[in-house]
Amino acid sequence: MRPRMTDRYAPDAALLAKAETLTEALPYMQRYAGETFVVKYGGHAMGDPEAARDFAEDVVLMKMVGINVIVVHGGGPQIGAMLRKLGVESKFVNGLRVTDRETAQIAEMVLAGSINKEIVGWIAGAGGRAVGISGKDAGLVICEKVGGRREPDPNSGIERNVDLGFVGDPVKVDRRILDSLSADNIIPVVAPVGIGVDGETYNVNADTMAGAIAAELKAKRFFLLTDVPGVLSKDKDLLSDLDPARIGALVSDGTISGGMIPKVETCVNAVEKGVDAAVILDGRVPHVMLLEIFTKQGAGTLVHL
Ligand SMILES: Nc1ncnc2c1ncn2[C@@H]1O[C@H](COP(=O)(O)OP(=O)(O)O)[C@@H](O)[C@H]1O
Numbered sequence: 001m002r003p004r005m006t007d008r009y010a011p012d013a014a015l016l017a018k019a020e021t022l023t024e025a026l027p028y029m030q031r032y033a034g035e036t037f038v039v040k041y042g043g044h045a046m047g048d049p050e051a052a053r054d055f056a057e058d059v060v061l062m063k064m065v066g067i068n069v070i071v072v073h074g075g076g077p078q079i080g081a082m083l084r085k086l087g088v089e090s091k092f093v094n095g096l097r098v099t100d101r102e103t104a105q106i107a108e109m110v111l112a113g114s115i116n117k118e119i120v121g122w123i124a125g126a127g128g129r130a131v132g133i134s135g136k137d138a139g140l141v142i143c144e145k146v147g148g149r150r151e152p153d154p155n156s157g158i159e160r161n162v163d164l165g166f167v168g169d170p171v172k173v174d175r176r177i178l179d180s181l182s183a184d185n186i187i188p189v190v191a192p193v194g195i196g197v198d199g200e201t202y203n204v205n206a207d208t209m210a211g212a213i214a215a216e217l218k219a220k221r222f223f224l225l226t227d228v229p230g231v232l233s234k235d236k237d238l239l240s241d242l243d244p245a246r247i248g249a250l251v252s253d254g255t256i257s258g259g260m261i262p263k264v265e266t267c268v269n270a271v272e273k274g275v276d277a278a279v280i281l282d283g284r285v286p287h288v289m290l291l292e293i294f295t296k297q298g299a300g301t302l303v304h305l
Pocket residue numbers: 042043044045074076207225226227228230231232233255256257258259260261263
């Protein structure tokens with residue numbers, strides 16, 4: 001027989017708090033089991049190895065409680081570093097990297113070769129099973145070349161059309177490879193490289209790629225991990241809840257600018273196409289996804305209709 005509980009054997013407060021954390025998580029586990037979550041892991045959020053380990057543990061834990069997790073990663077800063085090392089010039093127009101054939105090859109090498117396998121390794125290290133693929137595999141993400149963008153000429157100041165080269169816009173997502181992997185209890189890790197109908201390789205903005213996949217899967221949640229706490233107000237307070245109309249106003253009055261504009265646009269596009277909610281999260285915060293999923297207060301900025 002187990003000894004009767006006396007003060008001497010009673011668990012201390014810290015231990016009880018651990019049990020309370022788990023019971024607080026219970027309704028969320030019940031709500032999300034069987035649902036699909038798409039996680040975009042940005043290149044800036046991948047900074048240090050400890051954060052990477054936390055990220056992988058969160059992904060594995062989510063999978064363990066029955067969430068179908070799909071990771072789509074970026075790698076913009078890492079592509080930039082490799083291009084500099086190889087002495088290849090690179091520039092961005094409207095947040096998209098102008099990508100000639102050589103740049104496309106280097107981007108694919110960094111994204112699908114190096115970063116993708118690194119993430120697969122982190123997930124394996126946390127006890128999960130992951131398979132790394134790109135949008136080219138099994139025709140996952142079919143792209144069209146993006147149209148040219150208008151930009152002022154640096155010398156004359158006159159606006160001209162800039163051809164972005166091999167930058168792809170996802171036009172079709174074939175979910176079958178993701179469904180097969182998820183059904184086999186494997187976490188798909190997707191590099192943002194797409195394929196044209198003619199077999200051409202396209203460099204795709206990782207937010208756009210993740211948004212297209214989240215929309216096709218009608219994901220319950222679409223997480224975007226970046227290096228800010230979420231969308232901030234003019235006074236730098238975190239805006240924890242936004243709808244498309246409010247986002248439009250914040251973009252118009254200049255509160256949201258730079259790299260945050262395509263990010264919120266991706267979120268709005270995703271929720272309008274059937275994703276339940278998108279959440280912009282700070283990937284530098286340890287276990288930020290667990291805090292968002294399994295606690296009452298959540299974390300980051302939730303975007304919904
Ligand atoms: N209102 C805002 N709230 C938060 N970040 C903002 C806002 N407006 C502009 N930003 C900028 O957007 C950046 C995030 O976009 P980006 O650098 O493209 O992210 P990532 O590389 O992770 O995809 C932030 O680092 C910040 O400088």
